[in-house]
Amino acid sequence: MSRVLRAGAIMAAGTLVSRVTGFLRTAVLAAAIGTAALGDAYNVAYTIPLILFDLLIGGVLSSVIVPMIVRAQRNDPDGGRAYEQRLMTLAILALTAVAVLAVALAPQIVDLYTDDWTGPKREAAVTLARFILPQIAFFGIGALAGAILNTRDRFAAPMWAPVLNNLVMIAVGLLYLVVSDAGSAVEEVTRSDLALLGLGTTAGIVVQCLALVISLHRVGFRFRPRFDLRNAGLGEMGRTATWTFAYVGISQASFWVTTKLATGAGDMAPGAGNAAYSYAWQLFQLPYGIIAVSVITAMLPRMSRSVADGQYDMVREEFSSGVRLVSSVIVPSGLLLMVLGPALTVIIFGHGNMTTQDAIYIGNVLQVFGLALVPFSVFQLLLRVFYSFGDTRTPALIALANAAVSAGLSLLAYLTLPAEYIVMGLAFSFTVTYIAGGTITWMLASRRVGGLDGRRVAASLTRMYVAAIPTAALALAVLWAVETFAGLTLLSSLIILVAGGGLGGLLYLAISHRMRIPEIRSIVGLVAGRLGRG
Template identity: 75%
Template sequence: MSRVLRASAVMAAGTMVSRVTGFVRTAVLAAAIGTLALGDAYNVAYTIPLILFDFLIGGVLSSVVVPMIVRRQRSDPDGGRAYEQRLMTLGVIVLTLVAIAGVLLAGPLISLYSADWNPRKTEVAVKLAQFILPQIAFFGVGAIAGAILNTRDRFAAPMWAPVLNNIVMIAVALTYYLSLGTAGTNIGTVSDANLALLGLGTTAGIVAQCAVLVVSLHRAGFRFVPRLDLREAGLGEMGRTAVWTFAYVGISQLGFLITTKLASGAGERAPGAGNSAYAYAYQFFQLPYGIIAVSVITAMLPRMSRAVADEQFGVVREEFSSGVRLVSALLVPAGLLLMVLGPAVTVLIFSWGNMTIDAAVYIGNVLQVFGLALVPFSLFQLLLRVFYSFGDTRTPVFVAVGNVAVNGLLSLLAYMILPAQYIVMGLGFSFTVTYVLGTAVAWTLASRRVGGLGGRVVAAGLSRMYVAALPAALLALAVLWGSQELTGLNALSAAVMLAAGGGLGMVLYLVIAHRMRIPEVSSVVEMVASRVRR
């Protein structure tokens, strides 16, 4: 527990700064381009390279590459150095070719992820995508560098590097807004030069992020020497394992495609209640997951992979169990507070520039729905790492098929039966139900693999955490109602709600949980107290 906590704390600090600057980035960008036609066009164009990266290499890194690097570091006479160089060489070649192909195919890609858009909106999205898609190469190289750093237990740089990306994008969005003002949201009059500023500025941020990771890897002792003897890179073994990862990511992206098209269609029927609202709410939903769960997941996977290689399955169970308890101790209150304070968060962040209070509140309503999914979604991601540590990329594919089927069916029902302004909230609820069911299935399968995951102990621990978190949620709700009655909902009152409701609510949770002797919360409290005493 203490090892995971210490490693996670280092990563969480960087992730916290990254996410906070990401908040500012999102707020400034939304203030500059809004959530109407231009905002939807940008968000779809921005998402496509992330989808392609995730499909081609993102999932493979966590499920295949990290465990394989760990094994090569243990078995190869040179400690896996040549293997790492071949891997980097392969990544540079493949990702550069994919980036070029993406730019050439920007039009069909935009058409695939949009619905019922007029020609001008499609044209703008295509131009933005052509400027943004080259970032795939830099994003991928940086991710490979980060994976190699993680196998060497160097976790700080991958968590801090996105901060520079966010700073670059904040500067770009501010420049755009100060140059155009309210005209910056008008998709009919925005010029190619303005689109180049947005698109190339977005790519410049990823270039800076990649540079930080490459330099950090060099300082860790890695020396990149291009190696074209790729037959020695274990591509056959990697391919046999990765084929299931590609299938998993492809199936998951099919679900994302359905969601994006439905959200895009909803935005055409109810302007401002479309893909941008969904994307911004999802990004804020990812904040507590990114700070807490990702840090633990990143620290867990190399350790579980080493334990599996040594056939120490008891260590796998211990690592997973401690990770689940540690993650849940902070995500349980975070999820409840998001359900209560979602509109306060988004009004404080989004009610500036070309955004309106109503648009910000709508994003907050979607965020409230996502709050329900925070714990099951995070537990699902932890469970996947159990399979990946065994080199099992096949089982998650079958779980993903069920997830996509459930999510697709529920999302289509929401699109057909809900009023247009509620469709995106319905999509968020479909996401929640999907991960509740998916987590139950994945838990059952993973438990069989390692001989039990302590389900009863975890369930009892979660129950105690929810009991401790309920007073915090009620306090936040009381602050929310009281503030709205006195001043209404605006940026100032939202700040008060978050400080009083969210801040005091979390303190109340920590106090109650500590008194209830929930060990994971006590560990966090003691670690923070020791740092303060220093």
């Protein structure tokens, strides 16, 4: 627990700042371009490089490349340095070629993810995509640099680098608000406006990539192009990654269905489409990104080493500690999102070209996503058990089942719900999918390592929910009282968050301390110790 906690704390601090500045970035962009046609066009163009990155390298990094780098560092006479250089050479060549090809095919790619868009809306999406798609190469190079840093137990830079990207994007959004006369009107937006948004988005990723490369250089990595790629283990990587590509492809097919349905809903009910879904998803990722991603990043190299040494009991303990530590934060976070979602989104999005009702709608979607926070986070932790064994086949088959459930439920929501409720239905479909998928994945992973300390984890989760329910009740009481007398405005939302969220968080800490929940006591002890030394 202490090792995971220390590593997680380092990363969580950086991720917290990253997510907070990400909040500001999202708020500024939403104020600048809204959630109607231009907002939908930007979010589709912004999402495409992320999708292509996941398809090409994102999933392979955690499931294949990190374990292979760890093995090379342990077994190669040079500590894996030549192997790392070959991987970096391959990434630069392959991803640059993909970025060039993607820019050329931007119209076709946009059409793939939209629902019969025409006119200014499609033109804006295509133009933005051409400006944004080159970042695929920088995404990949930066991600590989971050993976190499993680295998050397250097976790800070990968968590802090996104802050630079967010700061660049905040500046871009503010500049757009100042210089553009179009606002959120897609019919009036100029090519210069789109260039500012698109090239500014790419510039943020370039800065993030450079920060990671510089950090890698500082820990002793020296890049030298190596074209003896046959020695990069491409055959083994290809065999292992086949199932990873299948997993990512299936997941992205499911995401494609969701995006198509969300954009279709936005055409029927402006403001209740893909942009609203995307903004709610980004906020949903905040607690998961701060704690779960930090713990996952620290867990995987250690679990891979334990598997290599045949120490399955250490894999079990690492996983159990990680789940309990993550749950101590995401259990109350999920409940608070379900209660305070609209108050949070009014503060973040209720400005500029966004109306209060648009912001409240995003909050309603966020409330539904709050249900998914615990099952989604646990599911992601479970996948790392398989990846530590080099097993990418099982996650791919699980993804296939998840995709079938998600697509079926999403289509049902699209066909049966009123247009303004479709995006909420998509979020609920996501929740049901990960509850079912997490249950199946737990059983399969438990068989792999001879148990996952399930009784201990279940007991801890039960105690955390018992401690968190009064927190949610307090937040709900504050929400009801303030909204009854003042409605949901910027000021009242701030009061609700400070009183409901702040006091609720303190109540959770107090009850957890009283119940002697060890994970919370460990976190509080670590923070107190660091403050004392400061």
